[in-house]
Amino acid sequence: MGDRAVRVRLDELLQERGMTLTELSHRVEITVVNLSILKNGHAKAIRFSTLARLCEALGCQPGDLLTFE
Amino acid sequence: MPTRWIIRLEILLSVGLVLGCLGALAGLLMNAGMAFFGTPDGMGIPLRVFDVPTEGLTAGGATIDAVSAEVTVRPRGAAPLQGLLYLLMWAPGTATWLLALFTLVRALRRARSGDRALFSAATARDLRTLGWILIAGSLVSAAIGMVAEAILSSMLLTESHPFYPPSGELVGVVVAGFAALGVSEIIRRSLALLEEVEATI
Numbered sequence A: 001m002g003d004r005a006v007r008v009r010l011d012e013l014l015q016e017r018g019m020t021l022t023e024l025s026h027r028v029e030i031t032v033v034n035l036s037i038l039k040n041g042h043a044k045a046i047r048f049s050t051l052a053r054l055c056e057a058l059g060c061q062p063g064d065l066l067t068f069e
Numbered sequence B: 001m002p003t004r005w006i007i008r009l010e011i012l013l014s015v016g017l018v019l020g021c022l023g024a025l026a027g028l029l030m031n032a033g034m035a036f037f038g039t040p041d042g043m044g045i046p047l048r049v050f051d052v053p054t055e056g057l058t059a060g061g062a063t064i065d066a067v068s069a070e071v072t073v074r075p076r077g078a079a080p081l082q083g084l085l086y087l088l089m090w091a092p093g094t095a096t097w098l099l100a101l102f103t104l105v106r107a108l109r110r111a112r113s114g115d116r117a118l119f120s121a122a123t124a125r126d127l128r129t130l131g132w133i134l135i136a137g138s139l140v141s142a143a144i145g146m147v148a149e150a151i152l153s154s155m156l157l158t159e160s161h162p163f164y165p166p167s168g169e170l171v172g173v174v175v176a177g178f179a180a181l182g183v184s185e186i187i188r189r190s191l192a193l194l195e196e197v198e199a200t201i
Helices: A012-019 A020-029 A032-039 A047-060 B005-037 B080-113 B122-155 B171-198
Strands: A007-009 A066-069 B043-049 B068-073
Touching: A012 A032, A012 A047, A020 A032, A020 A047, A032 B080, B005 B080, B043 B080, B043 B122, B122 B171
Parallel strands: none
Antiparallel strands: A007 A066, B043 B068
16 A cells, blocks of 8 residues: 555644644543544544544534545 | 452462472482382383283173273383383473463463453463464374383383374363464454554544
8 A cells, every 4th residue: 555544634624723632622522642643643543423523623524634645 | 350360370370380390300300210220119110001811800791892001110220211211201291281381370470460461462472372382292292102102112011012092181182272272363363453443533
């Protein structure tokens, strides 16, 4: 598969919305530790329910959150 | 405490290991004595004999077939070659058992101090080692023992056979070895699954 991989654009979306990771953590009820794992690309998989909650809190589509590069 | 039974089992097996080592040491000393000073009374080399005469042993209406017996043969005086062959008969099997016991004790000790008790990569590794020790060790020791017994029988008995079948416990030990390999593989695959689940957010 080479070096290309799915990347979570959480950092950019948070910056665009002026939101902190702690604030997002409270909104989606996911620990900061797990959000950091997601943000830094260390997560192996993401549940649809987690993705839905993130999209709802950030007001975006799954495609805005995930990129393949 | 979930690890209490592990601690108890570890203590029990550790005592067994120490007693086994002492027994093996005593056997070695006896073997050395046999080789260099002669065999003392009450001790000797256990050998299997077949076709033992059994006339007059049965009650009326019954017959005896397939007779085999174990005799204890005591060589006169120092017997270095017999001592060495007797050592080859029992030492490889004993070493296999002691090594297997040691691996088990080590696995339990690691499990006691680990976060996931027996469900860990270290246990899977130890079980794989244990499996191979049981399989390879028992097969090799049985082969060496068979050859040594055949040579000893030809030296010490008037009737001997070129092939002495291994004892029935060999099959059990080999099966136990494969079972250990199987459990090791189950733990290894389960851990990989658990890792995936835990890494899912």
